Amino acid sequence: MTASRLATGGSAIDRSRPIRFSFDGTIVQGFAGDTIASALLAGDVAVVGRSFKYHRPRGIWGAGVEEPNALVDIGGSRATPNTRATTEPARDGLVAKSVNATPSALADRNAFLDRFARFIPAAFYYKTFMWPDWHRFEPRIRAMAGLGTVDADWTSPGMADQINHHCDVLVVGAGPAGLAAARLAAGAGLTVTLVDDQQSPGGSLGYRAGEIDGKPAAVWVKETIAELAAGGHLILPSTTALGIYDHNLVGLNQRHFDGRPDTLWRVRPRQIVLATGAIERPLPFANNDLPGIMSADAAFAYLRRHAVLVGRRIIVATNNDSAYEVAGALAEASAEVRLVDIRRNGTPAAPANARLIKGRSLASASGKLRVDGVTLDDGTRFDADCVLVSGGWTPTIHLFGQAKGKLAWSDARAAFLPGDPVDGIAVIGAAAGAVSLSEVFAGAGPAFAPLGQTKAPLPRSTGPKATGGILPAWPIPGSKGRIWIDYQNDVTVKDVELAARENFVSVEHLKRYTTLGMATDQGKTSNLPGLALMAGITGRTVPEVGTTTYRPPFTPVPLASFAGARVGELMAPVRRLPLENVHRANGAVFQEYGGWLRPAHYGGYADAERSIADEALRARQSVALFDGSTLGKIEVIGPQAAAFVDFLYYNTMSTLKPGRCRYGFMLSENGVVFDDGVLVRLGEHRFVVSCSSSHVAAVHARLEEWRQDRFGRGAVYIHNATSDMATLTVSGPNSRKLLKALGLGLSLGDADLPHMAIAHGSYAGDEVRITRVSFTGDRSYEISIRADRAEPLWAHLRKAGQAFDAVAIGLEALMILRAEKGFIVIGKDTDGTTLPHDLGVDGPRVKRQTEFVGRRSLFTEEASRDNRMQLVGLAVPQGEAPLPTGAHGIKRIDGRLRSQGFVTSSYQSPTLGRPVALGLIERGATRHGETIDIQHLGKISKATITAPCAFDPAGERLHA
């Protein structure tokens, strides 16, 4: 036994509540309030994981979020990989497994890899596995290197909460600086939110000596928290500020430890106070990665919070003042302590009962599965069961860096400190380089100054005064032995030297070439030593080398937390028809079309293709019923409505008479056809833009844009009524007969309601609008009715339709019908270069005298090119199958294949008994009758260019 639990003490643990959990299959005992790490230490478990590449044994390093080594996969109900044992509470029945170790961290079968370490330095993969193909090696390498395992069968136990929150002051970190700032801000009448990544507040006050306003620090912490809680301020423990985003949005990751997914908070404070503290750095010496070598500050935290004494014969190695208090406390707890300080002069006094060795540093540590001794630079050897190191403090300025705060190098602190202030952000406490409590509190006063001042006095430190003396102890180029810089990613001094030799001297290159500072800890302990070493190698100063870019998240955040409610169907919600349930009851098979969930076909036959063909055939024979509710219905109303639609449409629309409709194109300013559809003129100053289902939002936005940016708000008013109304389409030779049977109270005679006209009737007391337009080529009527009253009308149509063998058709059959007629679908039969005259509609371009969107673009050199791709029909030789959509028309130029266009729509027409197809083919409009080669997946077939319309070219069926 070396590490052990003391019989008394431990501010965080509750000895009346023992707990048991499993680690690598072994039962570990602890108390409520333990973290997994503190319980493992109390149980003297030294090896808690294996390193990323070499499978070196790894022990607990720290006591917080910076932990590079002690990662565990937590199974059972949560199955979260790479959880930091240092921040994860130990709980009864929890199942934890070490990472990158099989079967256990102690007896890892890949441990042999470390013997080959010299052959697998940084970038080894890049250089070695190039031939024949990296992917042949990848699976095995991935299985052998890495960290935790993702459980593929795991699903989130529920949607993660996401909370938007506002407050005056957000204080990140509940150490002395954060608590003081929060208390002062609350006293100034501001609303405060205080977050801390530990389970209980206090930060270093939880273990370092302190007396505030004449009280023990622990009492002051308790009082401050109680005061904030009583004031209604929000206090979030176990919550990490993961990032600062634009305009000072702060993301928080709140952990629950009860099976609930983490909560994501989006906080918009008026002022951010970063009291994020500082992280202790390791010291460079050979084998400094052995289990049992840990942060001195962490050992102190374990001693006070969890009553864990990390060793009996302890070496404390340091280059700064902070380790003295640690050495003294450990000696007082009856450990044998040797304090090795790199400094010869200017050190504090030796702590009682600890031996101080000045002017010496550690050269190496020894041991196999845990450290058993150290050798100093003068060759002296000491046995030890634990080595605590303090290489100085790196202020936690990640969030400040993310907010684009500039850093300033401090020689006195041997660290980067926050430089020029950033609007709305104050950095205080150890994160700003403060050492003593007096310095910390002095900074807390002005932290929220932009919002007001408090009259309350600053807290006063009345206890011993901490000092910040330090002599830098950076890794030295050319040092002997294996000196770890990055524990998590197995990066040593030699790897950094290798990167420098190969000219990866920029910190960003260094990071990516060696993986220094990557993975779950993002180099919280290793970045600064790494770039200081690079500075040493390249003869630059540390600030000249600079830091890598700070990016969120500060600590790993589960993706489920970012997803929130956007999972499953809510990831991209579909729009639904008012009659969806009715269609389902009728056997409809649904598919998504342009964001809408619509019937693809009804289940007439088990075989979808046969159902679709049957629907298309019967539609031509008698009458078809189709739910066209998705069709856009955007009303344009106002004194300038006619001028407005004239400008928006390619076709002249102002000449339309009230009660009539006209088909037209909308173009983009570059002349490309953007949408097509029918415009209805309801009255002198009122139109309905009927646009493609998938274009409603875009057309609406476009109308609003020209309204607000050209015509003015008084000119027209625009109302998107698409979802207000359901539109049921009745199409086919018997459509008028079926409509008569409904009794809509209007004359359906062709004189009263000709093609491209509208009429109003009523159904069951509701007004209906009948629009006689056709997308099938047959006589068709669109009946629009209040969406919530459509169901009886549809039922009536179905029932009355039985006398005519009416058939409900889905979108697939409609596609066949419209392709037979050569009617296009924008975006399918056109692409991002198609101009209106490519589709055979040249009239407005030639004749219109008034301005419209896209007009000038129709008169460019490009628009006038004589070899433009034009809309055509394509017929295949008798007996052949339909052309594949997307197949290219080809030609040979100098013996080389060239595309001359492509097939855009292709179907088997059940009515014609042969395939029909549309395509965009070079000069197609002038080449009707010509046979061309069509290539698809290397196979060449023939097709003859025809007019787009293959069925009823004279249009007689519209009036039949």
Added chain:
Amino acid sequence: MQLFPCPFCGPRDETEFHYGGDAGNVRPDGIDVPTDRWAGYLYLRGNPKGTAREIWVHMICGEFFVMERDTVTHKVLSSAALDGEHAA
């Protein structure tokens, strides 16, 4: 996440907005507009470093407006509703 001031709704998250192009890119009407002028209207953008005047639309309420903002600091300087501003 930036906060943009919609003249109608007030400050809202940037995800609710859509960029609408440079402000002041006045549409030249007519078929006699010189080709390069028309091409400039269609495609040439200032892409300034620093203060930019841009058209944005708040997709929730449909408001198009001119926003002045700093493309380096992301500071929003002003926003104002459009009302036929670019009428020819």
